Amino acid sequence: MTEEKLRLAGILAGDIHNHPATRIKFGHFFDALARQFDIVDICDVSLHGVARMWNAARVFHPNLGRWRKRYWQNNPAFRSRSRLASNCVHSLGVNVDAIMQIGLLFDANWKPSAVPKLIYTDYTAHLSALRPDAGRSPFTPRQFDEWIRMEERAYLDSAHIFTRGKFVRKSLIDDYGIVPDKITAVGGGVSFSSLPEPSFGQEGEPPVVLFIGRDFYRKGGDILLKAFNATRREYPNAKLLVMTRDTIPDNLPMEGVELLSPAWDREMLKKHFQRANLFVLPSRLETWGDVLLEAMAYSLPCIGVREAAIPEIIEDGKTGFLINPEDVDDLTIAMKKLFSNYELRKEFGIAARERVEEKFTWDHVVHLMKIDILKLDIPF
Numbered sequence: 001m002t003e004e005k006l007r008l009a010g011i012l013a014g015d016i017h018n019h020p021a022t023r024i025k026f027g028h029f030f031d032a033l034a035r036q037f038d039i040v041d042i043c044d045v046s047l048h049g050v051a052r053m054w055n056a057a058r059v060f061h062p063n064l065g066r067w068r069k070r071y072w073q074n075n076p077a078f079r080s081r082s083r084l085a086s087n088c089v090h091s092l093g094v095n096v097d098a099i100m101q102i103g104l105l106f107d108a109n110w111k112p113s114a115v116p117k118l119i120y121t122d123y124t125a126h127l128s129a130l131r132p133d134a135g136r137s138p139f140t141p142r143q144f145d146e147w148i149r150m151e152e153r154a155y156l157d158s159a160h161i162f163t164r165g166k167f168v169r170k171s172l173i174d175d176y177g178i179v180p181d182k183i184t185a186v187g188g189g190v191s192f193s194s195l196p197e198p199s200f201g202q203e204g205e206p207p208v209v210l211f212i213g214r215d216f217y218r219k220g221g222d223i224l225l226k227a228f229n230a231t232r233r234e235y236p237n238a239k240l241l242v243m244t245r246d247t248i249p250d251n252l253p254m255e256g257v258e259l260l261s262p263a264w265d266r267e268m269l270k271k272h273f274q275r276a277n278l279f280v281l282p283s284r285l286e287t288w289g290d291v292l293l294e295a296m297a298y299s300l301p302c303i304g305v306r307e308a309a310i311p312e313i314i315e316d317g318k319t320g321f322l323i324n325p326e327d328v329d330d331l332t333i334a335m336k337k338l339f340s341n342y343e344l345r346k347e348f349g350i351a352a353r354e355r356v357e358e359k360f361t362w363d364h365v366v367h368l369m370k371i372d373i374l375k376l377d378i379p380f
Contacts, residue, residue, distance in 0.1 A: 031362070106154075279302045315355065
C-alpha cells in the first residue's frame with residue numbers, strides 16, 4: 001500500500017519551471033519536499049504584462065540596483081502578489097492540505113482561507129532597516145510602517161514559520177512578537193543534485209581567491225579588493241576572481257584581479273570554483289549565504305564576517321575564518337594565513353565539505369520541517 005502523504009502546494013514570486021535563477025535557488029528544495037509530501041502545485045505570483053510594467057514604472061530609480069530593490073519591495077506590489085497568491089489558494093480548494101509560502105513579498109492568506117499556511121523565509125524588513133546603507137531597505141518611513149504591518153499579518157496568520165538563520169528567528173520574536181514555539185530555524189541546502197568532486201589544487205601553486213556577489217558593495221567586494229591588494233605585497237602571484245553584475249569603482253585596486261561575467265550556468269560556475277582554493281565573502285549584509293554552501297561543497301575553505309547567519313555556516317578555525325565586519329586588516333591577516341599554508345587550506349576544505357554533507361542538504365532541511373509540520377496535526 002502506498003503511504004498517504006500530506007498534500008502541499010508551494011507559492012513563490014518566481015517561475016520555478018522556466019526561470020533559471022529561480023530553478024537553481026528553489027528547484028532542489030521543492031524536489032526534496034516532493035520526496036516527503038505530495039506536491040500538488042507550485043504557484044508563481046510574479047507580476048506579468050501590464051502589471052509588471054506599471055510596477056516598474058511606478059518605482060523607477062536611475063540607480064539600477066535601487067530600482068531592482070524597489071521593484072520587488074513596494075507596498076502596491078505586495079498587495080498585488082498577495083491577491084494572486086490568495087487566488088491560487090482558493091482555486092486549489094479541497095485538493096490541498098497546506099501551503100508553503102516562500103519569502104515575504106506577499107501574503108498567501110490575504111483573502112483568508114482555512115488552508116494552513118507555512119512560511120519559509122531568510123530575512124525580515126526590520127533587519128534590512130538596520131543597514132539602509134547596504135541598499136536592502138527601499139522604503140520611506142510611512143512605506144516601511146505599512147510594509148511591517150503587512151508582514152506582521154502574514155506571520156501571525158501562519159500555522160508555522162521556518163527560517164534559514166537563527167538570527168532571523170530572533171528578529172521574528174523580538175521585532176514582530178511571534179511566539180518562539182511557532183518558529184523553527186532549519187537552515188538551507190546546497191543547490192546541487194549531487195555534490196561535486198573535491199578539488200584541492202597542488203601545493204606550491206599561487207593562491208586563487210574567488211568572490212561571487214551580484215551586489216558588489218553589499219557583498220563587501222570593495223573590502224576584499226583592498227585586503228587582496230595588501231596580501232599581494234607578500235604574495236605577488238596571487239589571483240582574485242571576481243564575479244559581480246555591478247560596475248567596480250575606478251578608485252579600487254585591480255592588480256591581480258580577473259573579472260568574470262555573471263552566470264547561472266552550472267558548468268561555467270563549476271570551472272570557477274575548481275580554479276579557486278579559497279572563497280571570500282566579507283558581506284555588509286547577508287540574508288543567508290547560499291554561495292558559501294556551494295564553495296564548501298567544492299571543498300573550499302571560506303572567509304566570512306561575524307554577523308547574521310555566516311557564523312551558522314562557517315565554523316571559525318575549522319572550515320575557514322570569521323573576520324570582523326568591514327575590517328580590511330582582519331581580512332588581510334586571514335587570507336595570509338591560508339595563502340601560506342596548503343595543508344591548512346586542505347584541512348579546512350575537507351571539513352567544509354563534511355559540514356555540507358551533514359547539515360546543508362535540502363533533504364536535511366525538509367526533514368527538520370517535516371518534524372514540525374507533523375506536530376501541527378493537519379488533517380490529510
